[in-house]
Amino acid sequence: MASSLRWTSTDLQSLRDDGKTYEIVGGELYVSKQPNVYHQGACGALFAELRSWSKQARLGIPILAPGLILADDDDVAPDVVWISNHRLAAALEADGKLHSAPELVVEVLSPGSTNEHRDREAKLKLHSRRGIGEYWIADWKLREIHVYRRKDARLVLSATLYEADVLTSPLLPDFTCKVSELFEDIPRG
Numbered sequence: 670m671a672s673s674l675r676w677t678s679t680d681l682q683s684l685r686d687d688g689k690t691y692e693i694v695g696g697e698l699y700v701s702k703q704p705n706v707y708h709q710g711a712c713g714a715l716f717a718e719l720r721s722w723s724k725q726a727r728l729g730i731p732i733l734a735p736g737l738i739l740a741d742d743d744d745v746a747p748d749v750v751w752i753s754n755h756r757l758a759a760a761l762e763a764d765g766k767l768h769s770a771p772e773l774v775v776e777v778l779s780p781g782s783t784n785e786h787r788d789r790e791a792k793l794k795l796h797s798r799r800g801i802g803e804y805w806i807a808d809w810k811l812r813e814i815h816v817y818r819r820k821d822a823r824l825v826l827s828a829t830l831y832e833a834d835v836l837t838s839p840l841l842p843d844f845t846c847k848v849s850e851l852f853e854d855i856p857r858g
Contacts, residue, residue: 671789673679675696675697675742676696676697676698676742677693677696677741677742677744678693678738678741678742678744679741680693680698681693681744686734688703689701689702689703690703690746691746692745692746693743693744693745694743694787694791694795695741695742695743695792695795696742696743696829697791698722699783699787699791701779702785704777704779704844705779705780706822707778707809707855707856708748708778708779708809710732710809710854710855711772711809711851711852712734712748712749713853714850714851714852714853714854715748715775715777715805715807715851716731716733716749718793718834718844718846718850718851719731719745719749719751719773719841719844721749722789722841722843722844723751726772726841726842726843726844727809728753728754728841728842729751729752729754729755729756729757729772730751730754730757731749731750731751731752732749732750732752732767733735733748733749733829734746734747734748734749735747735766735767736764736766736767737750737766737767737770737771737774738766738767738768738818738840739768739770739795739799739821740799741847743795743799744791745792745795747774747775747776748775748776748777749774749775749777750767750771750774751771751772751773751841752771752772752773753771753772756769756771756772758760758768759776759780770796770799770800770801770802771801772801772802772803772840773801773802773803773804773805773809773838773840773841774796774801774803775790775804775805775806775809776792776804776805776806776811777806777809778806778807778808778809779806780810782789782797783806788806789806789807793806793817793824796817796824797817797819797823797824800819801819801824802819803816803818803819803824803838803840804816804817804824805817807851809852809855812831812832812848812849812852812855812857813829813831813832813848813857814830814831814836814848814851815828815829815831815850816828816829816830816838818839830848830849831848831853832848832849833848833849834847834855835847835848836848836851
């Protein structure tokens with residue numbers, strides 16, 4: 670009887686640093702190449718909006734591409750997270766990584782069907798299972814954001830926001846951001 674290989678955080682530590690991003694979701698290894706400039710531009714814009722709000726609200730902080738270890742076989746590096754001061758104190762361990770769920774996880778889609786499957790399906794299930802309050806998927810090519818919010822112990826699609834819309838969150842009191850501003854430095858088509 671054949672058994673399938675289940676990757677763990679320990680396995681990730683043994684991989685050489687080759688500039689790629691390695692993530693484990695449910696014991697399955699995902700490998701991503703370095704992101705392109707438009708992906709990073711959208712990440713930076715989302716981070717900047719969350720940081721600006723956080724500096725005024727003083728309720729927590731956004732973090733770019735943190736190590737997020739939710740279990741030995743769930744070890745990911747989301748593009749951006751926002752975590753409250755209270756949760757940060759408990760989640761941040763000596764290795765400099767978060768070891769419990771932040772309130773908000775943001776992924777900016779990378780090109781390719783494997784990357785899209787990872788963010789839209791595998792990570793959605795992971796974050797739903799692990800208690801993330803909100804999950805935003807930003808699609809810089811289509812210039813839209815899919816907002817998933819926790820309802821009945823799972824993440825469900827709450828809204829698809831387009832350029833004319835405003836992004837808000839019940840997790841972030843008085844946070845508002847025009848979706849168009851997140852993609853303004855990215856050329857169309």
